[in-house]
Amino acid sequence: MSEPAAPPEPRASQPDSTRTGPGRLLVAIYALFALSASARAGVQIATKFGHAPVAYLLSAFAGMVYILATVTLAVGSPAARRIAVLSCSVELAGVLAVGTWSLADPATFPDATVWSSYGSGYGFVPLVLPVFGLLWLRRWTRRARTLRTTATSAEDAGEAAGGGAGHGGGGGLGHSAEDVVADGRT
Amino acid sequence: MSSVNGAVPTTIIIAGLALAGYALLMTARNRRMSVPLLAAVGVLEILLLVQVGIIVARLAGGERPAGLATLIGYLIAMPFIPVAAAFWGLAERSRWGPAVIAVAGLVAAVLMVRLHQIWPVIHV
Numbered sequence: 001m002s003e004p005a006a007p008p009e010p011r012a013s014q015p016d017s018t019r020t021g022p023g024r025l026l027v028a029i030y031a032l033f034a035l036s037a038s039a040r041a042g043v044q045i046a047t048k049f050g051h052a053p054v055a056y057l058l059s060a061f062a063g064m065v066y067i068l069a070t071v072t073l074a075v076g077s078p079a080a081r082r083i084a085v086l087s088c089s090v091e092l093a094g095v096l097a098v099g100t101w102s103l104a105d106p107a108t109f110p111d112a113t114v115w116s117s118y119g120s121g122y123g124f125v126p127l128v129l130p131v132f133g134l135l136w137l138r139r140w141t142r143r144a145r146t147l148r149t150t151a152t153s154a155e156d157a158g159e160a161a162g163g164g165a166g167h168g169g170g171g172g173l174g175h176s177a178e179d180v181v182a183d184g185r186t
Numbered sequence: 187m188s189s190v191n192g193a194v195p196t197t198i199i200i201a202g203l204a205l206a207g208y209a210l211l212m213t214a215r216n217r218r219m220s221v222p223l224l225a226a227v228g229v230l231e232i233l234l235l236v237q238v239g240i241i242v243a244r245l246a247g248g249e250r251p252a253g254l255a256t257l258i259g260y261l262i263a264m265p266f267i268p269v270a271a272a273f274w275g276l277a278e279r280s281r282w283g284p285a286v287i288a289v290a291g292l293v294a295a296v297l298m299v300r301l302h303q304i305w306p307v308i309h310v
Contacts, residue, residue, distance in 0.1 A: 015280075024282040028274055028289050035263065043255045 018076035018084065018140055026136055029129060030070040033122075037114045038063025044111070052111040058098055059113040062126075065091050069133060078144065085137050092130035095119055099127070192309035194240060195298040198233045199310065202298075205230055206291030212284035219275050219283040227287060230294055231268040238264055241301075241308065251305035260301060267293055 015021030041059035049056060065087050072084035099118035102109045112121050119126030205226050212223060238261050251257050271290030275283040302310045 020278065021280055021282055024274065024278040024280075025285040025289065028271065028286045031270075032289065032293060039259050039263070040256070043253075043259060047255055 018081060018136065019074045023073060023076075023136060026129075026133060027070060027074050029125070030066055030073060030133070033114070033126070033129070034063065034066035034070045037066050040114075052109060055109045055111045055113045055116070058094075058115065062091075062094060062098075062114045065094065073133070073137075081137060081140055085134065085141075088130045088133040088137065091126075092134070095126050095130065194233065194237050195301065195308060195310045198230070198237060199295045199298050201226075201230055201233055202291040202294035204291070206288040206295075209284040209288035209291060213281045213288065216281045217284060218279060218281065219287075223284060223287055224272060224276075227268045227272050227290065230291065231265065234264050234268065234294060237298075237301075241305075244307070249307065251307075253304050257301075257304050260297065260304065264297060267297075 015023060017023065019027050037059060041056055041063050044052075044056045045060060069084055069087040069091065072080040072087065095115045095118060098113060098115035102113070102116040109116055114122060114126050118124060208226065209223060212218075212220070241257070241261060267290050271286050275286035277283075278286065298310055301308045
């Protein structure tokens with residue numbers, strides 16, 4: 001057992017994108033569901049659409065939401081993060097709505113979707129996944145807000161100290177500040 | 187013959203669960219991706235390729251399951267699971283790399299159960 005331990009430096013433990021750190025695991029699971037849900041829906045729609053049209057269309061919709069969430073979480077830019085929040089929210093609403101619908105009206109679902117019975121056919125992962133996704137994204141929104149506050153106060157301090165020094169100090173934060181500006185009103 | 191048939195899927199389930207357990211232990215102990223972990227992923231890959239070969243041989247022999255399209259989808263996707271997990275996990279420099287490998291191990295085990303559901307002649 002000579003596995004290298006992760007470097008203890010604090011900066012390395014701070015993920016630098018929604019796709020790193022715990023996000024690495026999240027994107028992997030999202031990719032898995034994107035593949036399985038859309039491939040399954042594709043086969044069902046192509047071979048036996050008439051059997052359970054509502055279920056298959058919902059499966060296809062779920063597949064597209066998973067693809068969107070996978071890509072946006074992997075990209076991780078401020079704009080992508082906002083789309084990721086939207087797709088995770090749609091996903092959570094979808095699994096709750098379709099889960100309830102499938103239990104209340106089983107006749108509409110002669111065949112299961114990913115979201116039937118709150119995702120019980122997939123170990124309830126479809127129910128838990130959007131919750132973790134939203135929690136992970138919330139951490140990023142908060143960090144962006146903190147950075148914006150830091151950047152603004154640094155700028156204020158710089159202006160108070162007199163122009164030139166302020167610009168120099170802001171340079172180091174350049175990339176993060178750009179992120180924050182693009183993040184807009186989150 | 188049927189016991190030979192079931193040997194590979196059963197081995198994959200045990201290997202997949204063992205790999206997932208080992209990888210999760212590495213995550214819990216804050217370890218990064220390592221050579222032993224990659225070697226274990228390689229073993230899982232070989233086992234999955236053997237399983238694909240066995241099923242392709244059965245299909246070539248003229249046998250057909252009810253859900254042929256689904257089975258072919260599984261045959262195509264199966265060998266990519268450990269490879270994709272290895273690349274995605276290696277790109278991570280923290281404990282979350284092994285966590286990705288754990289997912290691949292669990293998925294391999296679940297795939298064997300699903301294969302049996304799609305085509306019951308594939309014993310587990």
